[in-house]
Amino acid sequence: MTEQNIQHQMDAAGAAGFPRALERTKELIYKYGLLVVLAAMIAYFSYAQPFFGTFLNAMFILQAASIVAVIGLGCTVSMTVGGFDLSVGSAMSLAVMASAGAMVMFNLSGPAAIFVGLSCGLAVGLFNTFLIVVARIPDLVATLATLFLVNGMTLLGVGGQSVAEGMSVDGVAATGKFSPVFKWLGSGSLLGIHASVVVAGLVFVFVFVLLNYTRWGRAFYAVGGNPIAAAAAGIRVARCRMAAYIISGCLAAIAGMMLAARSNRGDVNVGDAYLLHAVSAALVGFAVLGANRPNALGTLTGAVFVAALINGLTMFNFPYYAQTFVQGLLLVVALLMSYMLGPKKRG
Amino acid sequence: MKPVSRIGAGGDSPPASTERSLVELRSISKTFGATRALDGVSFNIGKDETLGFVGANGAGKSTLIKILSGIYRQSSGEVLIGGETKTISSPTDARSMGIATVHQNIDDAVVFGMTVAENLLLDEIATSTSEVFMNQRLILKRARSVQEKLQLELPLTAPVEALSASGRQEVAIARALVGNAKLLILDEPTSTLSAREAEKLFEAVQDLRRRGITVLYVSHRMSEIKMLCDRTVVLRNGRIVSEQVAPLDTRKIASAILGELVLSTKHKSRMGDKPVFVGKGLRARSESAPAELEFRRGEVVGLTGLVGAGKTELLEQICGRRPLEAGDMRLHEKDYAPRDAAAAIAQGVVMVPEERSLQAIFPGESLWQHCTVGMMAFFSRLGFMIQRKETAYARDVIRDFRVVCSAAEVPIEDLSGGNQQKLLVGRWLKNDWSLVVLDEPFRGIDIGARAIISRALREYSKHAAVVVCSSDPEEVVEVADRVLIMVEGRVRHGGRADELTSEELSEIMSQTAYHEAHDGREVTLQ
Numbered sequence: 057m058t059e060q061n062i063q064h065q066m067d068a069a070g071a072a073g074f075p076r077a078l079e080r081t082k083e084l085i086y087k088y089g090l091l092v093v094l095a096a097m098i099a100y101f102s103y104a105q106p107f108f109g110t111f112l113n114a115m116f117i118l119q120a121a122s123i124v125a126v127i128g129l130g131c132t133v134s135m136t137v138g139g140f141d142l143s144v145g146s147a148m149s150l151a152v153m154a155s156a157g158a159m160v161m162f163n164l165s166g167p168a169a170i171f172v173g174l175s176c177g178l179a180v181g182l183f184n185t186f187l188i189v190v191a192r193i194p195d196l197v198a199t200l201a202t203l204f205l206v207n208g209m210t211l212l213g214v215g216g217q218s219v220a221e222g223m224s225v226d227g228v229a230a231t232g233k234f235s236p237v238f239k240w241l242g243s244g245s246l247l248g249i250h251a252s253v254v255v256a257g258l259v260f261v262f263v264f265v266l267l268n269y270t271r272w273g274r275a276f277y278a279v280g281g282n283p284i285a286a287a288a289a290g291i292r293v294a295r296c297r298m299a300a301y302i303i304s305g306c307l308a309a310i311a312g313m314m315l316a317a318r319s320n321r322g323d324v325n326v327g328d329a330y331l332l333h334a335v336s337a338a339l340v341g342f343a344v345l346g347a348n349r350p351n352a353l354g355t356l357t358g359a360v361f362v363a364a365l366i367n368g369l370t371m372f373n374f375p376y377y378a379q380t381f382v383q384g385l386l387l388v389v390a391l392l393m394s395y396m397l398g399p400k401k402r403g
Numbered sequence: 404m405k406p407v408s409r410i411g412a413g414g415d416s417p418p419a420s421t422e423r424s425l426v427e428l429r430s431i432s433k434t435f436g437a438t439r440a441l442d443g444v445s446f447n448i449g450k451d452e453t454l455g456f457v458g459a460n461g462a463g464k465s466t467l468i469k470i471l472s473g474i475y476r477q478s479s480g481e482v483l484i485g486g487e488t489k490t491i492s493s494p495t496d497a498r499s500m501g502i503a504t505v506h507q508n509i510d511d512a513v514v515f516g517m518t519v520a521e522n523l524l525l526d527e528i529a530t531s532t533s534e535v536f537m538n539q540r541l542i543l544k545r546a547r548s549v550q551e552k553l554q555l556e557l558p559l560t561a562p563v564e565a566l567s568a569s570g571r572q573e574v575a576i577a578r579a580l581v582g583n584a585k586l587l588i589l590d591e592p593t594s595t596l597s598a599r600e601a602e603k604l605f606e607a608v609q610d611l612r613r614r615g616i617t618v619l620y621v622s623h624r625m626s627e628i629k630m631l632c633d634r635t636v637v638l639r640n641g642r643i644v645s646e647q648v649a650p651l652d653t654r655k656i657a658s659a660i661l662g663e664l665v666l667s668t669k670h671k672s673r674m675g676d677k678p679v680f681v682g683k684g685l686r687a688r689s690e691s692a693p694a695e696l697e698f699r700r701g702e703v704v705g706l707t708g709l710v711g712a713g714k715t716e717l718l719e720q721i722c723g724r725r726p727l728e729a730g731d732m733r734l735h736e737k738d739y740a741p742r743d744a745a746a747a748i749a750q751g752v753v754m755v756p757e758e759r760s761l762q763a764i765f766p767g768e769s770l771w772q773h774c775t776v777g778m779m780a781f782f783s784r785l786g787f788m789i790q791r792k793e794t795a796y797a798r799d800v801i802r803d804f805r806v807v808c809s810a811a812e813v814p815i816e817d818l819s820g821g822n823q824q825k826l827l828v829g830r831w832l833k834n835d836w837s838l839v840v841l842d843e844p845f846r847g848i849d850i851g852a853r854a855i856i857s858r859a860l861r862e863y864s865k866h867a868a869v870v871v872c873s874s875d876p877e878e879v880v881e882v883a884d885r886v887l888i889m890v891e892g893r894v895r896h897g898g899r900a901d902e903l904t905s906e907e908l909s910e911i912m913s914q915t916a917y918h919e920a921h922d923g924r925e926v927t928l929q
Contacts, residue, residue: 160787270786271779276777281765288724288762289777290745348767 066234086261086397089344090390094361101368108170108368121363122256123311128329128337128355129263130307132270134349135401136267137300138280139188142199144308144334145182145207148327151312156322160230166237170313177309180206181302188301189294203331211324219322234320243318251315259307264352266303276300277349329338336387337362343390348398361386424483426471426502426586431480432641434465440466442481444640448586453608453618455632457652459660460846463641464621468590471619472504474495491528496690503579504588505572509595510574513563520546520559522574523581540553545891549581554614569600569678573607580616583745586838587611588619594629598690607632622739623709624891624911625653656914660709661876661905669859672884672899675699680739680752680838684730685720691892693730696721698838698868704861705741705883705900706872709912714872715757715901718840723747733836748777751837755828755844763827764815771797774830781834796833804829804855812923821852828856832863839863840870845878857882876908888912 102109127144131250134141145278155173158164164172165230180202188199243327244251278286279296287293311330316322340361341347365386366379374382424447433441441463448454448609458464469475471482472493476892481488486498491497497504505512513522520539522527523546546559555577563574570594581588589608593601608631611618622628628635629651637645645659675698682696691713698704706714719725720733724743732739734750741747745752756762765773774784774797782793797811804825808818814822828844842861845853859871860882873879879886879900886897888911895911897903 081553243423269788270784271783271792272777274772274779274788277768278765281768284761285763286764286776288756289745290743290748291745291776292745 057129065227082397083346088341089393089397090340090343090357090361091345092358094364097368098364101364101371105368105371108371113367115253116361117360117367118253118256119250120367121359122250122252123314123331124333124362125256125356125359126259126314126338127334127340129259129352130304130311130343131334131338132350132352132355133263133267133276133300133307134304136273136276136280138283138296139195139297139300140199141184141301142331143180143202143206144304145329145331146203146210147177147305147308148312148315148316148330149325150174150180150206150210150327151309152213152316152326153219153324155238156215156234156257156316156393157314159234160219160221160223160232161225162218163232165174166235166239169238170203173316174306175310176303177306177312179305180308181298181305183296184194184301184305185394189297207325207328214322214324218324222322234317236362238313238317239320240317241314248299252318253312255314259310260352260356263303263307267352272296272299280349290345301312333359333362333383336383340387345359346394346398348394358390420929421568423449425485427483427486428467429481429483431467431470431477431482433463433475434478435471440641441470441477444638444641446636446643446645446646446905448617448619450613451612451617452495453612453620453631455628455635456619456621456638456655457623457635457639457660462638462660465639466620466636466641467588468504468619471497485768496521498582498584500590501583501585502588503582503584504590504716505575505579505592507591507594509572509575513580515562515790518559518561518807519557519561519563519566519574522563523557523559523578524653525578528580535611549577553577553580567600568596569603572596572604576607577780584616585766586617586619588621589709590621591623592620593622593624597688601627619829624709625657625709627890628656632925633785649658653711653737653767654909657734657737658909659764661909662914663905669881670884673702673897673900674884675702675868677701680721680729680736681733681736683732685717685732686728686730687889687892690730691728692894696887696894700868702884703864703869703871703882705879705886706870706889707874707886707897708889709872709877712874714874714889715842717889717894718754719843722752724754724756727889729898734857751835753777753831753836753839755831755839755841757842757846759820759827760821763875766816767814769812770801770806770808770826771816772817772890773815773826774800774811777831778834782795785800793868797830800826800833802858803833819849821848824839824848825852825855829859832859836867838868838870841873842872845873845875845883853878876905890905 059393081290098109108112121238127148130144131141147267151173155169158169158172159166184202187193187202190193191198221230221233227274240251241255242252246254267276275291275296278289278291279293284292315326335347337358338350338355340358341351341356342349344351344357362383365382367378368388369382370376426448428444428446430443430445431441432443434440443802444463444467456464466475470477471491473494474559476492482491483489489501491502495662514525517525520542527545532539537716543559547915550557550559551620555573557574557577563571566574574777576587592604596604607846608618608620620628620632632651633649635647635651635656637656639660639662642862644662645655647655676696677700679700680696680698682694684693694717705769706718708714716725720727723744723746727740734752739750741750741752765776775793778787782789782796794811800806801808801811806822806826806829808822815826818826824844828841831839860871863869871879871882880903883900886903888895888897888901888908890912897908897911
């Protein structure tokens, strides 16, 4: 107790020593820094390349961001309970292959294929729950195991080949086709807005409302903040963890189906690349509005930020191989903002 | 059967003169900011003796231990080792001077994932002078020689986590002794042991004594002190208030620990009316004596007893936070067996836990979120939180409990301990519950906050049962109508709070301990 008091006094003395203006600036940067950079970037790109600012290009950007946003929102939910879901990429691959396979190889209808895809996400979520909640394996380790297991299972299921219309199954060309309902997810539109943007928008609203306005969202954050105190306050911690991993798995499955519908085919391990993009979107999101924790608006911003940045740089003929570096830079800046400028958390 | 009791062994206790002393403390003081944790503490630790070191929570025991083990530096005063003034500037320093400490939490002293042999040699492995390449054979060889020297028998190749708590403690003690320790400090060594495991420790301590190793034995349990120690020093409010030589009088020790209590009730004790909670055959720990408890509407029950008596363990079982050891509970004359805290809260039993930052605080979250987190169902419709209602509730709590804060939206870390506690207690008391249990609600908070909380609890108890638990009897008597005293797992009924005297209190605390030392030990030591 006494040590804490001393620490408090020292903190107070330190804060008083700084000029107040500097403190204010720090706080403003912490809260709005990333949004200001995003706005400035969009303004500059629009000024330098008039096409950048058009509605059409905005749709391109959002479309590019949509899949990452959906998986990233899933990651965000798993992060709110203090976890980390590395298996989203593999859940995505599984859903891609299962839903495409359901239509092409088994002649199932679009809605049935979507149901199959979602069931895959649910199954991965339940398996993660088993490892993390029942077997008490640490989140990172457990979901890493799930990643390999699910990827391997997907490969075994399709014999290592891609799923596309007219593919050969046991030497015979498959007769199944991608159903129009399913294709709509990838290429349709609603009121002039691309379908994948609509889906991502709906997912965002769902996660945003869940995390910010419902009991369950509050409980998720409580579990992530202090699981012991959460349990003491009567929150069923195991149940929250389970719900979070199921949501994460299902959102990854939705993202997978969006991808399959866009490319009209299913390629093995296609989800792997999305894992890190999704995680980085969620982490960039920590810096939005000084949240300093996983949050839906931040993740969406993170996904859109990266998409807009890459879109703009491509217009300036920036080499494609520099994209990764730029993305890394963004992540570092965002993390520095939230961890160095934010209020110091204890422990 | 080994003779365990030291009663009547006063004859061979060494006199604590300077020539015979191993470590001498001369007017040691330690201040933290404005707080004076130690105030001119002087005493000797004699060669070959087992010295009991006791005191209530916050008396300054741990500060003194930390000074001796090189974690803190004293603000003034000096430490003499073997007659020479020494500066103990680091834990390594302390070890090289022959002072070894085994801290309360056993698992902090051993490294999981390593074998017993590796743990024994940890200090050697960790120093830069050791070989870069160390293979298992070499480690095992060295560990064997250490084991021979210490005359111990440990399963050297077993992973340390496979050992029982007392086994791990044995390793921790052995590790402390590897470097030729002359003084071994045991800080509450039995606090995490079962009764049976504790017996093993007592034998080990007596063995150490026979081999001429001085032990500073820190404990809250009177029976252990009486059984093991040649001499006892009592610390209170940073000063030595009593020194006694065996045969020890536990009654005197107890009253020295408690000090001159001001057991003043400003109210007349009420006896309550309708029984809310009835517990039969409850046990704090599996080996504790069974207890019959009844908490009634219209009274505040105070539960007191020294640290480690089993108060928290008992209360946590009642509130669904710990599996029930034994017995039956009834709430409002219906069977009551909550499987977790959520179930207990749903049935109207809430608890304010002992460790605020560990068990009640969500880092960075606002005051209003803390106010409603345990009862979110009340503040939501169809799962959607009604934030307006939440903030209004939080403002009510803040106003009624005079929580000093700039707004309900600030993070809880911005508040002082007392204000945090007012909020964390107040959030429950603005709703109807059957039983409200508070574990150490007054720890580390100011008098103002304490008065506000006490008054609110007495008011609230008019229509609910309230239990306040504290190791400080003064705190309990101030708020309670009826006092229960817990001694080493047993619940003793102390009767009306306004009739309890300090003499009676120390009588209960020490007498029971004395009997425990006699009857209890003989039975379990077969």
